Amino acid sequence: MSTVAKQPRVQTNSPTQPTSGADVVVQALVNHGVDTVFAYPGGCSMPLHQALTRFHDKIRVVLPRHEQGGGFAAQGYARSTGKVGVCIATSGPGATNLITAIADAKLDSIPIIALTGQVGTPVIGSDAFQETPIVEVCRSVTKHHYLLTDPNDLARVVREAFHVATTGRPGPVLIDLPKNVQVAQVVPDFDEPMDLPGYSGETPLATKDEIKIIADMIAEAKRPVIYCGGGVIASGAARELLELVDKTGIPVASTLMGLSGFPGEHPLMLDMLGMHGSVYANLAVSEADLLLAFGVRFDDRVTGKVSEFAKHGKIVHVDIDASEINKIKEADLASVSDLKYALSELNKVVKAPANLDGWVARCQDWKKSDPLTFDRNAQAILPQHAIDELWRLTKDRDTIIATGVGQHQMWAAQFYRFKDPRTWLSSAGLGTMGFGLPAAMGAKVAHPDKLVVNIDGDGSLQMNIQEFGTCYCEKIPIKVLLLNNQHLGMVVQWEDRFHDANRAHTYLGPIDNPETFGKGEGIGPEQRYPDFVTIAEGFGWKARHVMKKSELTEALQEMIDSPEPFLLDVAVPYQEHVLPMIPSGATVRDLIRE
Ligand SMILES: Cc1ncc(C[n+]2csc(CCOP(=O)(O)OP(=O)(O)O)c2C)c(N)n1
Numbered sequence: 001m002s003t004v005a006k007q008p009r010v011q012t013n014s015p016t017q018p019t020s021g022a023d024v025v026v027q028a029l030v031n032h033g034v035d036t037v038f039a040y041p042g043g044c045s046m047p048l049h050q051a052l053t054r055f056h057d058k059i060r061v062v063l064p065r066h067e068q069g070g071g072f073a074a075q076g077y078a079r080s081t082g083k084v085g086v087c088i089a090t091s092g093p094g095a096t097n098l099i100t101a102i103a104d105a106k107l108d109s110i111p112i113i114a115l116t117g118q119v120g121t122p123v124i125g126s127d128a129f130q131e132t133p134i135v136e137v138c139r140s141v142t143k144h145h146y147l148l149t150d151p152n153d154l155a156r157v158v159r160e161a162f163h164v165a166t167t168g169r170p171g172p173v174l175i176d177l178p179k180n181v182q183v184a185q186v187v188p189d190f191d192e193p194m195d196l197p198g199y200s201g202e203t204p205l206a207t208k209d210e211i212k213i214i215a216d217m218i219a220e221a222k223r224p225v226i227y228c229g230g231g232v233i234a235s236g237a238a239r240e241l242l243e244l245v246d247k248t249g250i251p252v253a254s255t256l257m258g259l260s261g262f263p264g265e266h267p268l269m270l271d272m273l274g275m276h277g278s279v280y281a282n283l284a285v286s287e288a289d290l291l292l293a294f295g296v297r298f299d300d301r302v303t304g305k306v307s308e309f310a311k312h313g314k315i316v317h318v319d320i321d322a323s324e325i326n327k328i329k330e331a332d333l334a335s336v337s338d339l340k341y342a343l344s345e346l347n348k349v350v351k352a353p354a355n356l357d358g359w360v361a362r363c364q365d366w367k368k369s370d371p372l373t374f375d376r377n378a379q380a381i382l383p384q385h386a387i388d389e390l391w392r393l394t395k396d397r398d399t400i401i402a403t404g405v406g407q408h409q410m411w412a413a414q415f416y417r418f419k420d421p422r423t424w425l426s427s428a429g430l431g432t433m434g435f436g437l438p439a440a441m442g443a444k445v446a447h448p449d450k451l452v453v454n455i456d457g458d459g460s461l462q463m464n465i466q467e468f469g470t471c472y473c474e475k476i477p478i479k480v481l482l483l484n485n486q487h488l489g490m491v492v493q494w495e496d497r498f499h500d501a502n503r504a505h506t507y508l509g510p511i512d513n514p515e516t517f518g519k520g521e522g523i524g525p526e527q528r529y530p531d532f533v534t535i536a537e538g539f540g541w542k543a544r545h546v547m548k549k550s551e552l553t554e555a556l557q558e559m560i561d562s563p564e565p566f567l568l569d570v571a572v573p574y575q576e577h578v579l580p581m582i583p584s585g586a587t588v589r590d591l592i593r594e
């Protein structure tokens, strides 16, 4: 049993002739089924790039325009496939440009492997040109890391890296490769056993006793709720979760990471919980007498005030990572297990609680009386409306959605209803602006036949906008639905709510515009900045701007139908707030509805 889609088995094709260290690395990638790498070259990674040209029929090399873009593209590839995403950068600035994408993968448990060039071993530690001690820098944001000094270790280390990245709780692994190691001549042994003392990589499995106790707790529950997260996606447990819900009739609340793990249109779906979750998900969790926490980590954006979170209920916590158990919230029953296994075993014995009708009806009433909603009659194009329209137009086709970070991300989570796992790509734990465009790019490379749309904000898009060039030149026709409010909207919302609307560097236009200080009359067409359509066109994209609500649907359709990369720049008001909202560290009783 594996927690992510299995990598193909290592083939044994160890040559007897010496070959360069770089060739060994690339052959090892091929052996592990890698078909794409996102790689930006430089002096200390040139041998790797030279080797990649010798394997061009087996591995596609996508050249991002910034290493951070390459890192997030590797994540988009990994998140949308379950396979390892691979990114490569040179030493020094190339390597440091990867850090954010690595840290992001760590927090969201995404299996990526980052290969970095390093200065030659004789000069390591001498402040050589383009030297950074990247393993030291990344120590706490990787699952594992190597500074490889002996070329004879290359084949084994790459094998270990795949093992560590994909087993247990997935995560990022860094391999730092000094240039002299890349050019050294070695006879590789691709079958050399791994050497990972202290790491078994074995998949922990729930015990029979634990499964029985969980089944008993479910049978006795009167107000149970499932709180599910990224573990459902990582372990491939979506089908088992659906079966459990169909068998027991228990309502489901999802984290941001868990979206797409349970059908958005299922009658028992209570949608997202937490800070910008639905009223009904938060009320249900708050009133629950049993919280079934599956593949989650009780993040503060979910719990708010921890002592008040789900305080009327018993807690069952199933997670593959033992260190998450009792970390934030003590569990009445904890099981360290692969979630897919635990749920499939549970499904064999579980019985529906005696009578849930009243509880489910209560949840449905909350849903009816306090739905996720917006002003459908607004004159302007509301961002929620644009997402709702995109969902309506794409729900019957294979679609993958990526996002930036901010209000648009929360609205995408609230209003796009996902049906299949791995179709929702969003930076949850780290909340990294700039994630969306490159992540969509990586997903599209892995799924050329699917529609891949990045729902982005104007701030976030500018953080990795250079990847327009990659998409055009590498023929990766993704779509960008830009919800352009001319502001760092999410921060504006906090200014409005908690700082008397005092604007503090959250307007993205010229500083002599009164909007800079929140004193404007709104932003007219002539004041909009920058001109995203011209920028996109400059990169070779198709692009269109819409301001009128009456033109939105037709423009969205044009974007969807376009065979080319396409930017739809939609003017949306910045006055809109993401609601509901539970302020940081507060409880459902403090929930803001309007
Ligand atoms: C790299 C990074 N820097 C800063 C932040 C803090 N931050 C969170 S949301 C946000 C505003 C995002 O603006 P935009 O992308 O336009 O999205 P909007 O909220 O307007 O929809 C900021 C600055 C962040 N999350 N990531």
Ligand SMILES: [Mg+2]
Residues within 6 Å of the ligand: 406, 457, 458, 459, 483, 484, 485, 486, 487, 488, 489
């Ligand atoms: Mg914005």
